[in-house]
Amino acid sequence: MENTSTQEIITPSLTEGHEYKLEIIPPHSVICCRRADIIYRDGKEIARSYHRHSCVPGDDVSHDCAEVQAVAAALWTPAVVAAYKATLPEEDPAVKEGTSTMPTEELEYKPISELL
Numbered sequence: 001m002e003n004t005s006t007q008e009i010i011t012p013s014l015t016e017g018h019e020y021k022l023e024i025i026p027p028h029s030v031i032c033c034r035r036a037d038i039i040y041r042d043g044k045e046i047a048r049s050y051h052r053h054s055c056v057p058g059d060d061v062s063h064d065c066a067e068v069q070a071v072a073a074a075l076w077t078p079a080v081v082a083a084y085k086a087t088l089p090e091e092d093p094a095v096k097e098g099t100s101t102m103p104t105e106e107l108e109y110k111p112i113s114e115l116l
Contacts, residue, residue, distance in 0.1 A: 015040045020067050028084040029075040031055045033068050057084040 019036040032054045039047040055061055058081045061072045 013042050015043075018065075020065050022067055022071060024071065024075065025054075028057055028087070029080055030057070031061075031068055031071055031075075033064065035065070057081040 017038045017040065019038065021034045021036075023032040023034075024030070025032060033052065035051045037049050037051065038045055055064065055068060055072065057076045059072075061069050064072075
């Protein structure tokens with residue numbers, strides 16, 4: 001699924017556009033989104049960069065592009081979200097309470113000049 005959004009004017013000769021490519025990863029319908037940020041000068045592409053992120057069932061996608069929101073709404077039924085959450089490991093109670101199980105011994109720090 002690819003889509004080019006409306007171009008935004010940066011300066012009179014430069015505009016910016018976006019293209020989205022979505023992949024759905026089974027079995028829990030994880031959505032992987034690749035956004036291409038494209039810079040045009042006088043209608044011709046002069047630069048392109050990419051940003052990737054993924055969304056798992058139950059994530060808040062309200063700040064994602066319309067395509068991700070539509071796919072999530074179609075695929076992430078309550079049953080799919082529950083099945084995905086059932087596969088996650090239980091969270092350590094110490095992490096929930098903000099306590100650490102790490103040793104509290106002091107670490108010795110040395111200046112970089114001593115290590116070289």
